[in-house]
């Protein structure tokens with residue numbers, strides 16, 4: 001592994017310039033089982049050394065704890081990092097395990113102030129609507145987000161898991177720099193409508209869970225058997241029971257390509273996601289999540305892999321064969337509303 005920094009790409013027409021791979025920080029203290037804070041901090045440092053500049057968090061990750069955890073790193077490197085966080089998943093006071101989707105102006109205003117405070121910064125570089133509340137017109141939500149830009153609280157806007165129509169309507173109100181949606185060898189539903197809309201509008205795609213939440217690395221094959229009880233992947237239909245067994249078999253062609261190249265499965269999955277930029281004709285910045293510095297190195301090294309046409313053809317049918325949805329309730333994803 002050399003220490004050469006990865007190339008950069010611009011998010012949207014006037015968004016920030018970022019390294020072509022970002023870092024998903026959610027698992028550093030939320031959602032994916034036991035963590036080691038020291039390792040997670042080392043992962044952040046290593047990523048920055050390698051040219052990773054886009055760091056992804058959300059207010060909902062650990063009810064603000066993820067933002068708090070990242071704050072010292074962000075403050076120490078304020079001019080080198082692009083901080084992306086999100087609002088929309090509110091936690092009802094009577095049940096901290098639940099999430100209510102809120103896109104209304106009073107909620108957004110409350111959320112941005114809380115994120116700024118936890119992050120302890122003056123401005124958020126990229127502020128995403130995390131989930132869509134269909135009871136609030138998207139124009140109204142993005143109108144409020146645009147006010148935050150004018151007030152200097154936020155620099156650029158993003159949307160997560162929006163449909164193509166929602167993206168178009170939003171972009172007409174204020175330029176959207178990036179759409180963040182699940183996109184991987186296992187999850188390609190956004191290619192039908194969202195990706196072409198983003199390309200037409202000049203909006204970048206930030207694929208989340210590009211490693212299929214870790215499943216594409218082969219590090220677990222059945223969430224109920226392999227992961228701890230607090231790990232939320234146990235609730236995802238494709239990682240349990242018969243679905244998990246069928247889906248594990250789909251890793252074989254990925255494994256064969258990885259072995260032939262002396263690469264890992266995860267690197268092939270990330271190279272595939274990255275290559276969507278040239279295939280689909282728009283900027284793509286995957287944000288694999290890891291809390292281990294060695295895995296940051298491995299994942300960043302995937303930016304130097306270019307898959308051949310034959311390899312791409314081998315990988316092409318995998319997503320259509322995946323058993324089980326990516327969420328227990330697909331209304332949570334854009335595909336459930338398209």
Ligand SMILES: NC(=O)c1ccc[n+]([C@@H]2O[C@H](COP(=O)([O-])OP(=O)(O)OC[C@H]3O[C@@H](n4cnc5c(N)ncnc54)[C@H](OP(=O)(O)O)[C@@H]3O)[C@@H](O)[C@H]2O)c1
Nearest residue numbers: 024025026056208209210211212213214217288289290291
């Ligand atoms: N907008 C949204 O709704 C949304 C939803 C989900 C996630 N996200 C964002 O996207 C980021 C990435 O998604 P994700 O974390 O869900 O899934 P992911 O990046 O597909 O996979 C993360 C999992 O893979 C493991 N992993 C990472 N690199 C590895 C490697 N080289 N070898 C083996 N295992 C490896 C990680 O474990 P270790 O950490 O132990 O390495 C973790 O369990 C999140 O951190 C979050 O910021 C956004």
